Amino acid sequence: MDNYSIDDIDYRxxxxxxxxxxxxxxxxxxxxxxxxxxxxxxxxxxxxLEIIEGYTVRWNPQKLGQNIHAFITVFLxxxxxxxxxxxxxxxxxxxxxLHRVSGEGCYWMRVYAKDQEELSTxxxxxxxxxxxxxxxxxxxxx
Amino acid sequence: MDNYSIDDIDYRxxxxxxxxxxxxxxxxxxxxxxxxxxxxxxxxxxxxLEIIEGYTVRWNPQKLGQNIHAFITVFLxxxxxxxxxxxxxxxxxxxxxLHRVSGEGCYWMRVYAKDQEELSTxxxxxxxxxxxxxxxxxxxxx
DNA sequence: CGAGAATCCTTTCCGGGTGAAAGCAGATCT
DNA sequence: AGATCTGCTTTCACCCGGAAAGGATTCTCG
Numbered sequence: 188m189d190n191y192s193i194d195d196i197d198y199r200x201x202x203x204x205x206x207x208x209x210x211x212x213x214x215x216x217x218x219x220x221x222x223x224x225x226x227x228x229x230x231x232x233x234x235x236l237e238i239i240e241g242y243t244v245r246w247n248p249q250k251l252g253q254n255i256h257a258f259i260t261v262f263l264x265x266x267x268x269x270x271x272x273x274x275x276x277x278x279x280x281x282x283x284x285l286h287r288v289s290g291e292g293c294y295w296m297r298v299y300a301k302d303q304e305e306l307s308t309x310x311x312x313x314x315x316x317x318x319x320x321x322x323x324x325x326x327x328x329x
Numbered sequence: 330m331d332n333y334s335i336d337d338i339d340y341r342x343x344x345x346x347x348x349x350x351x352x353x354x355x356x357x358x359x360x361x362x363x364x365x366x367x368x369x370x371x372x373x374x375x376x377x378l379e380i381i382e383g384y385t386v387r388w389n390p391q392k393l394g395q396n397i398h399a400f401i402t403v404f405l406x407x408x409x410x411x412x413x414x415x416x417x418x419x420x421x422x423x424x425x426x427l428h429r430v431s432g433e434g435c436y437w438m439r440v441y442a443k444d445q446e447e448l449s450t451x452x453x454x455x456x457x458x459x460x461x462x463x464x465x466x467x468x469x470x471x
Numbered sequence: 472c473g474a475g476a477a478t479c480c481t482t483t484c485c486g487g488g489t490g491a492a493a494g495c496a497g498a499t500c501t
Numbered sequence: 502a503g504a505t506c507t508g509c510t511t512t513c514a515c516c517c518g519g520a521a522a523g524g525a526t527t528c529t530c531g
Contacts (some may be wrong), residue, residue, distance in 0.1 A: 193392075193393065198393075201386075201388065201393075205386050206385070207385070208384040208385050208386045237389055237392065238388060238389055238392045238393060239386050239388055240349040240386075240388060240389055241349060241386070242351040242386055242387070243347055243349070243350055243384075243386070244346050244350050244382070244383065245382040245384075245385055246343065246347060246380060246381055246382060248377055250335075251335065252342075256428075258400075258430060263457040273470060275417060275425050276470070276471065277470065277471050279358060282471060283471075284471060285469070286398075286400070286466045287466070287468040287469075288400060288465060288466055288467055289464055290464060291388065293464065294470075295400050295466070296471075306464040322402065322430040322431055322437055323430060323431040324428045324429070324437070325369070325429040325430055325431060326428065326429040327427070327428050327429075328418070328419065328427040328428060328429060328436075329418065329419050329426060
């Protein structure tokens with residue numbers, strides 16, 4: 188693979204910025220005994236290698252009225268519906284994350300919705316493509 | 330709930346920083362016709378309301394040698410094992426995310442592992458607490 | 472209605488973080 | 502040994518972020 192080029196120092200820096208990407212390079216540098224500039228150069232390199240893909244925030248869906256957090260496994264009914272399903276899921280605002288997973292015609296996705304009704308509406312649309320199994324998130328532990 | 334205090338401008342700002350949290354306040358301000366300082370004040374407020382929980386980074390597990398991405402649903406065998414299971418999952422490095430989900434004794438978790446062997450070792454430990462269903466991620470689509 | 476308060480914006484200003492450039496030290500190769 | 506490469510430190514200029522002050526608009530209550 189192409190994971191040859193990261194060393195232990197890079198890895199420690201990455202842990203710090205996964206935890207809090209607004210730590211300054213200088214602060215990280217103090218933890219690992221380096222100047223901020225050296226840390227900055229390593230971070231830049233990890234971005235170029237696409238180990239770091241981008242910067243984002245952790246946000247709270249509930250505080251935005253997204254009270255439903257559903258983990259859905261989808262079983263497509265035929266091979267023909269893969270393309271339209273992918274398009275559907277990628278464009279639908281309720282779908283926060285989508286993966287191809289092992290198993291016949293299987294996808295996994297994370298869905299946020301305002302309430303049960305919005306989820307129902309979504310599931311109705313989903314039925315066009317195949318069956319599904321839903322698990323509702325009841326609390327994040329990690 | 331307590332989602333009364335976010336307006337449409339806040340929401341747009343949030344979309345921008347979810348997409349890229351390193352956009353400057355000034356850049357965001359230009360998009361929505363505001364000064365950077367005003368944007369900064371709104372972001373600060375969203376942090377105080379804990380709508381924004383923290384800053385982090387999107388990273389690529391594969392480039393770090395984490396070639397296995399598993400979605401695991403866990404069915405605990407008895408009520409007694411909830412506490413030890415939670416402790417186990419929270420402390421185990423392979424577990425990247427953990428949620429309580431609907432259903433009897435159910436949890437959902439995201440697990441990264443270097444290879445099949447590391448996953449097997451993990452699953453062996455998991456068996457101590459109950460049964461599980463594993464789906465392996467084959468490609469992220471969204 | 473009108474005065475005061477509250478809210479939220481803009482302007483101004485300072486501290487300091489970021490990234491570029493240059494210089495240096497240690498490792499590697501011939 | 503000499504050349505080269507890599508990765509660190511130092512220095513420096515730019516500009517971002519946050520605080521403070523001032524102004525416009527809306528809200529509140531006598």
